[in-house]
Amino acid sequence: MQTKTKKTPLHNTFCSYCEYTGIVRNPNFEQIGEEPLVPCPRCVLTKCQCNGLPPYFIEKDGMISDCDCRAIRMKINRIKTIYARSGIDKKYQWRFFNSFEANSKLAANAKNIAYDLVSKFPDVRKGLFLWGNPGTGKTLLSSIILTELIIRHAIEGRFIKISRTFFNKIRATFSEGSATYGTAQEIEYELQNADILVVDDFGVQRDSAWEQETLYNLVDARYEAEKFTLFTSNVDPYRALADLADGRVLSRIKEMCTIIELTGSDYRGNL
Numbered sequence: 069m070q071t072k073t074k075k076t077p078l079h080n081t082f083c084s085y086c087e088y089t090g091i092v093r094n095p096n097f098e099q100i101g102e103e104p105l106v107p108c109p110r111c112v113l114t115k116c117q118c119n120g121l122p123p124y125f126i127e128k129d130g131m132i133s134d135c136d137c138r139a140i141r142m143k144i145n146r147i148k149t150i151y152a153r154s155g156i157d158k159k160y161q162w163r164f165f166n167s168f169e170a171n172s173k174l175a176a177n178a179k180n181i182a183y184d185l186v187s188k189f190p191d192v193r194k195g196l197f198l199w200g201n202p203g204t205g206k207t208l209l210s211s212i213i214l215t216e217l218i219i220r221h222a223i224e225g226r227f228i229k230i231s232r233t234f235f236n237k238i239r240a241t242f243s244e245g246s247a248t249y250g251t252a253q254e255i256e257y258e259l260q261n262a263d264i265l266v267v268d269d270f271g272v273q274r275d276s277a278w279e280q281e282t283l284y285n286l287v288d289a290r291y292e293a294e295k296f297t298l299f300t301s302n303v304d305p306y307r308a309l310a311d312l313a314d315g316r317v318l319s320r321i322k323e324m325c326t327i328i329e330l331t332g333s334d335y336r337g338n339l
């Protein structure tokens with residue numbers, strides 16, 4: 069359900085075309101080699117007198133002042149910097165809700181919940197735990213949510229895929245010859261403190277006690293700090309996580325996230 073947007077000072081500055089953000093997405097940016105985000109042509113560029121030349125100042129009567137476009141252009145630059153280090157897989161970058169085709173009732177439901185969450189953020193109590201069969205769009209949907217939140221709020225967001233590579237990267241920080249030697253704490257700190265974290269492919273990693281421990285510590289830390297976290301998983305958390313750490317992991321995830329299934333177990337799929 070969509071709620072009516074409240075009147076805020078932003079309504080005086082920006083217009084409905086850019087949804088009162090001053091920024092519009094440029095869907096054809098890749099084909100024509102442009103930027104994915106541009107200042108709104110209706111309410112920002114109409115006032116721009118600097119022609120988009122950094123540092124976006126204008127000179128009038130010998131005085132230098134900010135061009136009216138400056139705040140938005142600086143925000144776009146900040147978003148791009150954050151986005152570049154977010155870790156979102158290249159093939160899922162700059163994708164928005166219109167690229168998520170819900171081909172089941174459950175997927176449509178998940179999309180609605182995700183959209184609602186993005187619209188209300190940061191006034192949301194819980195993150196999401198999206199689970200279902202492989203190929204149901206969990207990674208795409210979580211990437212879209214992260215992209216939307218970074219664009220709308222210019223806040224730090226990270227995307228990590230729980231894989232062999234992920235653990236090897238952390239493991240490398242313990243080996244003296246490695247370029248990342250000694251940075252385990254930095255990586256941990258970053259993951260624990262990012263405003264938004266997507267943990268893709270969270271499952272039951274039974275390969276080693278250390279790997280399990282690493283993941284549980286991360287869940288614990290995000291829980292304690294009340295940080296917004298999204299998980300995707302191929303497994304039903306009620307079953308797969310029930311016995312782990314005496315059910316502590318499941319109970320934390322239930323408190324941190326709304327658990328949403330993307331496909332039923334009898335899903336035949338039309339992907």
Ligand SMILES: [Zn+2]
Pocket residue numbers: 082083084085086087088089090091108109110111112
């Ligand atoms: Zn506008």
Ligand SMILES: [Zn+2]
Pocket residue numbers: 115116117118119120121124135136137138
């Ligand atoms: Zn300007």
